[in-house]
Amino acid sequence: MDLVLQLLFTGIGIGAVYALVALGFVLIFRATNVVNFAQGEFSMVAAFLMVVFAVDLGWPYWAAFLVSLAGMAILGVIFNLGVYYPLRHRTYLPVIISTIGASILMANLTLALYGPQPQVLQGWFETQGIQLGPVFLDSQYLLIIATTCVLVAFQYWFFEHTMLGKKLQATSQDKEMASLLGIPVVGMIMLTFVYSAILGGIAGILVAPILFVSIQMGSTIALKAFAATIIGGFGDVAGAIIGGLALGIIETFGAAYVSVPYKDGFAFLMLVLFLAFRPQGIFGERVAEKA
């Protein structure tokens, strides 16, 4: 029982990271109808930026964190201008291929600049964590869960209660109508990319002390996050969060009770099972193309 609780805590912590990246997926998908296959690389790049500023240059964590996120914002702008914007009137296939190209470019450019050695980023807190009854609450996991809660609350407030958030929603629902109403659609999509890059960046920086900072971490996280969106219901914000948490828990239990080397395979298994038996996910969104 103790182990179960411990695994549950760890699973939720990892799942929260997947949920953040999945949110980035969903936001871009809703704004552009395209899945950004480089979403995971945002996390990877941010983690490397953090290593550069906090470890190599020795800045305090908060400063390195803010500068890294600023870097992610810039990356979001460049990504939008270079990878999405020129293709916005083409079908989804060229855009997918272009984001895949961008993902390969980002991962391998990082490799070329930083070398293949995985980097270590220490946790944010001196204390390892707190013992709560039978469960040890690791401080980094607690930070991840807390940050995710704050971000989700912020996002809800932002989209439901601010004018800018409503404009973003309008853009994602009907670009033509939104632009007729005077909403700068191009700017809104740019903003979506910037926000998604920052979300992915936060996830990468938070998870960095748990995993090694390596160029593979991007594609691994992206796959999990995509599986999370399918489990939750593609295109659904709440679904992305629930799906992320569910996947984190399943994976942690799978690693503990079934197999460690194939830990990364559970996401694929869940993905295929859901696609085969419940493609609309837990929260059931539209799947088929409209006539």
Place this chain on the structure above:
Amino acid sequence: MSTGGQNGIEAKSAPGDAATLRAPSFPVSHLGFLALSIVAVFLAATMPFDGYVLNILMQAATYAIAVFGLSVVLGLCGQINLAQAAFFGFGAYAVGIGTADYHVSFWLCLALGMVVALGAGAMLGLTTLKLGGHYLAMVTISFQQIVTLVMTNAISFTHGPDGVSHIERPSILSSQQAYLAFCVAALAFVGYLVWQLPQSRLGRAMRAVRDNELAAGVAGIDVYRTKVYAFAICALLGALGGGLFAGGFAYISPDQFSFAESIIFLTMALLGGIASPIGSVIGTGFLILIPEWLRFLKSIPGLYLALYGLAVILIVLFMPDGIWGFISSIIDRFRAKPAPQAAGDLVLQPGQRGGETVLEVNGLAKHFGGLKAVDGVDIAVRRASVHALIGPNGSGKTTILNVLSGIYGATAGTIRLDGADITRAPTHIRSIAGLGRTFQNIRLFRTMTALENVVIGAERRGNELVDGSAQALEKRALAALAFVGLKGREQELITSFSYGHQRLIEIARALAANPVLLLLDEPAAGLNSSEKLELHALLKRIAAQGLTILIIDHDMTLVSEAASHITVLNFGKRIADGESVGVLNHPDVISAYLGSDD
């Protein structure tokens, strides 16, 4: 020396000009292809290559076969596969493990690898292809990762990261050179099949699916099955290439079949041009030779793949048709289009199984959540009549048409076409049963010529007026285009036609299929007055041949003159039904259109 051999491999597919999707009837010499293939195989067998050149050629030949697979799934069918290296690996590991560990015959192992890849490809396709392309992309990436995980971790079976060595090849092909010649022959054979594919029934279906899935389904193509076939073929060719690769190099390891390699395959296909096997060969040749020329880049890990990533973006942005697409568009400009055969008159012989009522709709309902878009509608369309379905905006007309053609499932009610219940049948089965339709927002296959669009219509299974031969199909398509008044423009691309003419092509596509019932969804929308007159005359010509028409339109003049029978809808319910004149004077109809005092 090395470039000479390389050119040999490329040149042997040169007559494949016709694989350019736009000119299916270009007269090509299959004999020429055969002759060049023989020359290439002969050169591969006899030229005194050194080991280095031999290895490069071997790699190019085996990779190109795998890239052919991508040109089928991505180029022809418009579906993405990011796991081609995994399928390549299936073939390679089957040959590797089979011959090295179990000493099974090379041929048996090769076949086994292909069967396993085919099965895996079909499984992946079956679970994913009903959904959008995004799912396929992600699922194939996941699949690729799993395969890599298994290759690295199932050490007792795959030897893990060490890889498999001492791979055997057939004794008659024991020399490197003989084996290379065999690979080149395999390349030529597969290349020939892939080159011919677009002109076959399956290939046309793939192109139709790529251009417009809805229209493909309505034209009688089983969209899902076509995609699964394309995907399975791609996996099969991947495994074939991989099996040959393993035999050629005698050693394989998991990193040769990683996601990065899948991206390299994709880049090869895109760079050369996904629309044609020639493009595949060009792209593969380039991306195997360039790294050899730029070896110094390899000193910095990652730089190489980073450039691949950049190349993918740049190709998609600036050269979407690839190198061969660019070259062939220039060749096309200087090549006279072949004159099509003379068009005969279009014969419409709508089949008859049922009684006097061609379409019988009873209690049809379609609800979207709480919205009752169609709510218990009855329609009976008499044979050889022109029947109109009218109603104000939002009355449920187009929804009915979409339910009739199977794009939406009915919530309740039954639909009988010519006596057969089609209520639950998928779109393409309804087409086979004799339902033809056009769309309000025109849905044509936009990368094809007018003729090719209409040929796909003529190819409908169940059309007894053509025997399925290429000539008969073309003849019928030409006749249909002449019937709607577009004679002489058959070889033009869809994009060069005006809106009104595109509408006529859609009608021609439906007519070429020789349907039992023709559904026209607002055919007059967006037409100017002279085009409307032409449309009216066309409807008369169609009706004169005894084809039953169900038409939706807003143009009351057209409807009242063309239709003998009218059904009026409002808010999803039928409010009037009967002979034209009576219905149009019905007080409920007048109030629905003009409003009433009470």
